[in-house]
Every structure is written in structure tokens, then in C-alpha cells.
Amino acid sequence: MSNDLLSDKVVLITGASSGIGAAAARVFAQEGAKVVLAARREERLAALVAELRDKGADAAYVVTDVTVAQDVSRAVDFAVSTYGRLDSAFNNAGLGGDRTPMHLMGDDVYDTLMDVNVRSVWNCLRYEIAAMLTTGGGSIVNNSSVAGLVAIPAAAPYIASKHAVVGLTRAAADEYAGQGIRVNAVAPGTTRSEITADWFGRNPGLEEMVNSRTPQGRTAEPEEIAAAAAWLLSDRCPFLTGTVVPVDGGFINQ
Template identity: 80%
Template structure:
């Protein structure tokens, strides 16, 4: 059954080929949005778009890396050329990097994490905002992390990048509020995804340790983060901007 939380909207989702991004594509389409998906893996994007179209949804994709400005622009341009506007954007693309003590962290780890998580967000925001300004406003949600609110061990570049996501969120929210663009962020706790599966696989016992620190005592499913992002993007949050919403089972409340 189709719902109507995002009915008639055009939504761009980055990092859409797996995890939170793929869950968001399915949910946003179910809630009535036409979705524009972008990620680096074409095989997964094509399969997901095919799945959505088979269910009657409007969906297109652009292969790209958000750390490349031209690729971010290409995804926004696809929304404009296909649907005539861009109403919503969920900037979900991101990577985790190595779990290594700061003094042992390699330059390339820092560069890769910051290029994807920070420069990638910058690239997306500037093109999304430009498109929204041309069409009367819009709503943006950026995917940060509880690591953007607190510190966790042996992940300094990731923590710095996710704090930067919150900084960009607040700056853009303040700058464009009067022009009809809302900008918020979600801060997921431990969520089942390729990043966390990799971290847990390389660090036995880590998932149990993190879950023990989470009042709800479990790892979130990607659909739970997608639901929070959809709500923030929707008109039901019309007076909400510059907010960071933890979706973390109570982790940051400790």
C-alpha cells in the first residue's frame, strides 16, 4: 500500500546502493516520492531501480562518487532533467575508515574519510541548494552519526567528519531558512550496514560492547534510520530546521 508522507515530491538519495540508502529509497518510494538514486556501484543501483519500478514507483539513477563535484552535480541534474525539480535530498553517502589510534592513523585514511564524508557533503549541498532555490525551496537531511555528537575510540577522522556534517547542517539551515530550505540531520547509533559489518568483523566483540552501552541493547536496522529521515524531510516537520536527531536507542543519553 502506498502512503503519502512524501507524496508528489522528488527526492535525491546519495549512497543509495546499500544499507540506509537502499532502505531509504524503498521507503521514500513507498511514501509517494519519485526517487533519484546515486552511488558508485551501478549493478546495485540498476537492480534497486528495477525493483522499485516493478512496484510502480518512479525511480532513476546516476552512477557517481559524491567526493567528485561533477558527479554530485550530475545527480542533481538528473532530477531536474527527469522530473523538473528537486524537492528533497537525503545526503547519506559516507564511509567509516579504519579503527586505528590517532597517532598511528595513515594520511590516506584521513584523506579518504574527509573527502567522502565532508567534501562529498559540501559538493552535494551546494548543487542541491542551488536547484531548490530555483524552485521555491526544499528539505535536506544529512546523515551524521552519534560519532558527530560524542567520541568513540580509535576513529578520529570519522568522528571529525561526522562533527563536520553537523556543522554544515547548522550553517546551511541558518543561511537558507528564509529562502524556504530546511536542513536537518540524523545521527544514527550502531546500524546494520556494510560499514558496521566490516567494523564488527575486524573487531570481535565490538558489537556486543556497543550494544551494552545502548539502553535498547541492540543494533538498529537501516529501515529505522530511513523512517527518521523521511519524517524530517516531510512537511510534517515544516517548522524544524537546524536540528540533529539522534536515532540511537538512547546511546547519547547516557
């Protein structure tokens, strides 16, 4: 019997072309999963799938805009038609936001963040759960944020969107626990990615401020978040559902 966390599991990963999503593809594949990568940037997806296959992993990709329900439906159908089932999903796609006081924040910022961070999870949960119900269950992890558990300055729409991800996680966990589907979330602290690099670049001093409030005093690597998601998706924690796991170096304890 394999000791890999995700041995032979079929896992769909959204936002898989960079950052935590790309790290998850590598970590999940190392843990024995068959990975289906979904994102909008086909060139990056193709390169990552080629990299994984070169290392002996079973991987495929499907170009997907997770804010569009039909795209998500097609991605789930692709996973099922390619591998016969969908065991697990990591709903990772998301967007950061500008640091602007609430009374100066434009409606367009709010609308975009809600669409990318919340509607995407809503779309994914519905189609993933429907597929998992046909095979007797599965496991889902949503990517929220420490901003889904506490407030940070001048980021109200982002905070609201990540709190909504926590709400959807708990609602789905409660509704489908009796049908063999576990739904949990990770809540990363500051994590190295293109999104945070852009955010920090536009907000000088932000990374230092956040790290100064983090007991471990540093920014996380994306592989550290992916490792937590892999454990939550695995069969090692069968009685764990509706939980939000902070992967934040102790940030929310402050």
C-alpha cells in the first residue's frame, strides 16, 4: 500500500497556472494524485503539465474561467471523462485587491473581487459536488485567507470575499457531510506568489507590516499552503469537515 497522501486520487485544481495553484499541482502529483489543472492561461498550463509528466506524474489541463459556470461545468466533465471520476478538488483561484479606504473604494473593485473570489467557489462547489455524489463522496478544499478570519486595514471587499469563502465552506460541509463529501478551507497568511508580489509592489511596506505581526516573521512559500491542502484532501482526516485551517505562521493569534 502506498504511503502517498493522495495515491491514485483524481484532483481538480483551479488557479493552477501560478502561485499556490501551481505549487499544489506539484505537491499533489508528488503525493500520488492524478491532477487536472484549470486556469485561463493555456501556455502556462501546458508547460506545467509537461513538467509533471516528465517527472512521471499523470496530469492534464483544461482552460477554464472559474467565474463562468459553463466553464467550470466543462472542467469537471473533462476530469470525469479523462479519469473516470472526481475524488477531490482544490478551489484555489482568487484575486487580491488594492489597499484603499472603504469610503474611497470603487464599485468595480468590489464587483471584481466578489466575482473572482466568491462566485468562482460557488460555481466550483456546485459542479464538483454533483460529480462526487455520483461516486459516493469526495473531499474539497477552498482557498480562503487569514482575511477570511480577521480584518486587515483598507481591504474591505477582499476581506468580505474571503469571509464569504469561509461561509460557503461551512454551508457545503454541513449540507453534504451525510453524503460522504468533506469540505474544508485553508486560510493562508502572506504567501509568495504573483498576486502578493504585485500587491506588495503597489503597497510599499505592506509585506514588512504583515510579517511584523506574524510570529514566524516571514512570508510563506506556496508549497507550504499546498501541503496543508493535500492533507485536508487526503483520507488521513476523515472526521474533519467544515474546518478552516490557518496556515499563517501564527498571524491570527496576535
